[in-house]
Amino acid sequence: AQSVTQPDIHITVSEGASLELRCNYSYGATPYLFWYVQSPGQGLQLLLKYFSGDTLVQGIKGFEAEFKRSQSSFNLRKPSVHWSDAAEYFCAVATNNNAGNMLTFGGGTRLMVKP
Amino acid sequence: GAGVSQTPSNKVTEKGKYVELRCDPISGHTALYWYRQSLGQGPEFLIYFQGTGAADDSGLPNDRFFAVRPEGSVSTLKIQRTERGDSAVYLCASSPGQKETQYFGPGTRLLVL
Numbered sequence A: 001a002q003s004v005t006q007p008d009i010h011i012t013v014s015e016g017a018s019l020e021l022r023c024n025y026s027y028g029a030t031p032y033l034f035w036y037v038q039s040p041g042q043g044l045q046l047l048l049k050y051f052s053g054d055t056l057v058q059g060i061k062g063f064e065a066e067f068k069r070s071q072s073s074f075n076l077r078k079p080s081v082h083w084s085d086a087a088e089y090f091c092a093v094a095t096n097n098n099a100g101n102m103l104t105f106g107g108g109t110r111l112m113v114k115p
Numbered sequence B: 001g002a003g004v005s006q007t008p009s010n011k012v013t014e015k016g017k018y019v020e021l022r023c024d025p026i027s028g029h030t031a032l033y034w035y036r037q038s039l040g041q042g043p044e045f046l047i048y049f050q051g052t053g054a055a056d057d058s059g060l061p062n063d064r065f066f067a068v069r070p071e072g073s074v075s076t077l078k079i080q081r082t083e084r085g086d087s088a089v090y091l092c093a094s095s096p097g098q099k100e101t102q103y104f105g106p107g108t109r110l111l112v113l
Helices: none
Strands: A004-005 A012-014 A019-021 A022-025 A033-040 A045-048 A056-057 A066-067 A073-078 A088-092 A103-105 A110-112 B003-005 B011-015 B020-024 B031-037 B043-052 B053-056 B064-068 B075-079 B088-095 B108-112
Touching: A004 A088, A004 A103, A012 A019, A019 A110, A022 A073, A033 A066, A033 A073, A045 A056, A045 A066, A045 A073, A073 A088, B003 B011, B003 B088, B011 B020, B011 B064, B020 B088, B020 B108, B031 B075, B043 B064, B043 B075
Parallel strands: A012 A110, B011 B108
Antiparallel strands: A004 A022, A019 A073, A033 A045, A033 A088, A056 A066, A066 A073, A088 A103, A088 A110, B003 B020, B020 B075, B031 B043, B031 B088, B043 B053, B064 B075, B088 B108
């Protein structure tokens, strides 16, 4: 069965600093990978996704992620964090079977931004 | 256009009661998913509909949970004999097809007293 691990439960960065959120997955086949962001009281918003092709994917709000098959990782990065980026971030992997794209999520990383 | 909507946004009930949670997907989306998010955790898959039929209900925790989508659009998640452990945020997502990006609603926060 597939699984996703986000090793960092909380991360605090200063505004303007760079950010990297870690994600490791376990899945037997080629994964579909996603990063979602969840602000308080809000639903999950898709930041970016990887299905195939270029392993460096660009998303909204200046985020990017790199798929590294050898490390089973899909880390999220942003060169300069803004205070509005404070939220919870979830990495997810989708099964690729005939029953649709059931998502398996990691436990999330809560990002706090210091002024 | 309108996103996924869920009603109610909050529901407080007593242990043993029956509740229904509603999801209105994005118009034209054929795939619909329900997830449950407990406090401090990531969402967990419950059930997936393709059209009117439940294509995968492997995530439903027990037979107290049931979901329907009779006309292939709106879906209702039904929980019988609620327990305190059912307290969570229930999220609905829809997608244009079965292997496409899922768009999430704001969720229904269920509290069982």
